[in-house]
Amino acid sequence: MDTAPSGFAIAQHACPVLESAPVGQRYHRLVVAAPGLAVRTRPGQFCHLLCRDAGGNGPYLRRPMSIWRIGTDGTLGFLLHVKGRGTAALARLRPGDALDVVGPLGVGFSLPPGARRVLVLARGVGLATLAPLNALPVAVHAVLSARAPEDLMAAEFGASSFEAVFDSDGSSAPAAVEALLRRRFERERPDAVFTCGSNRLFLLLQRLAAEYGIPGQVALEQQMGCGLGMCFCCVRDIRDDAGQVTHQRVCREGPVFDLQRAMSW
């Protein structure tokens, strides 16, 4: 296993904030300098962030945050939906402040051998978790679902090839997305599919991928305590090799799970 200079696979880092800026009405981007961490981080992994502003204000526990950008220049980026005390504290950080980061954590995405073309299906800020797939040596086509065009964040996702669907015009309705995916699977069948951010879209993709025989993965979210696998707070129902439903830790066995083994949440 890859280890930090400390000799340990996971470490706590005090990362200087380089950029901190709102994205649209509800989101925020944070970019930090994390040279020792960024080189060891794989797409789909997450970090456990101490959500304290420069004055030390914020909740007691850390918050798990998926990694949006893994910079080749030693930076890490996080794209947050600002919705609670923790993310509000993170959004108050300014360049020069320090962000306390534990990572890299969890099991990231994996491509099937020989994969050349993949499809990602993202809802809302779930696209942040999927964005690092763009750095892999495959052609990525994205289907991005958002409330309205102003919430889309297509630039933040960074794919050269994407389609957008919206609640505001009805194009994100499950039947419409299903028709879109079927067209895609029949014309340009992907070698693998990935999703994050919506239970409804997960169920749709799981069903269609099974029908078309396409392998896939889903990145799950869950409330966490330790982020390291010790507290068993973040379990979800996942089918094991024998098809039995088991509890697996999103922080440890996940956050990325096989699309067919994961279950509705």
Next chain:
Amino acid sequence: MVRLATRIGGLTLANPVMPASGTFGPELAEVMDLNRLGALVTKSVTPEARLGNALPRLAETENGLLNSIGIPGKGLAHFTAKAMPEWRRFRVPLVVSLSAPSVAEFARAAAVLAATPGVAAIEANISCPNLEEDGRAFAMLPDSAAAAVAAIRAASALPLWVKLSPNTADIAAVARACEAAGAEALVVANTILGLAIDIETARPKLGASMGGFSGPAFKPIALRLVWQCAQAVGIPIIGVGGISTAEDAVEFMMAGASAVQVGTASFVQPTAMLDVLDGLAAFCARRGITDVAQLVGMALPARERLAAE
């Protein structure tokens, strides 16, 4: 150099800092050197496999948290066959936390642990519900606590630590009963029962409704419990509850604890135990204390306890 070696009954630890059961696992070896600790303490092992409680299992509060994890695990047979080989990789004494739903089950499981190479001590988690007493925790009353302790004592010659619960009317009486029944040390204390409600849904925040409260906000209560137990018994006490810093550990030792466990703090600072250990040595050095054991009971009104050790 400050002498850090700590005697807990028949067991000598390299230092008095160890994890609290339930907040620790071999996973932490990916973050720090576990061999620097005084002991390792497993999550509670139960005779049978358990799924654990309904989610959510955690509710954050100001400076603390409520948990209702529900002791999920694969059971004792899996533990001895599959988990123990992993634990035996570490050089530090391994304390196995044991929980069971009846006195007889405690005894049977203790006998299995006694026959398992690599187990240095048993920490009896008697805060679990006793199915023979309408689900009241063994640790609530002196008689039920003593019954569990006596049964484990009879079934196993391993050093026996007993983890007491704050959820009792008279912890000194429970402590004395456990000592009389054969406990070699007391771990004081487990989490205290608490509740949090989501006011938007008017439902408890935890899937299991009530949960155990831990973290810095719980520290004054745990410290008081240690203080009371230290004046009630002659066996060593291991202090636990809200310890995040070396200063917290010093307080617990001055209240009568011979060693300390760090739990919830490791969720926020994964290397909290090493910070506590290094800070404890630094505090002793600064105060001219040559042996960490000199701290034990320093703040107690009855100094006779120090002489007894």
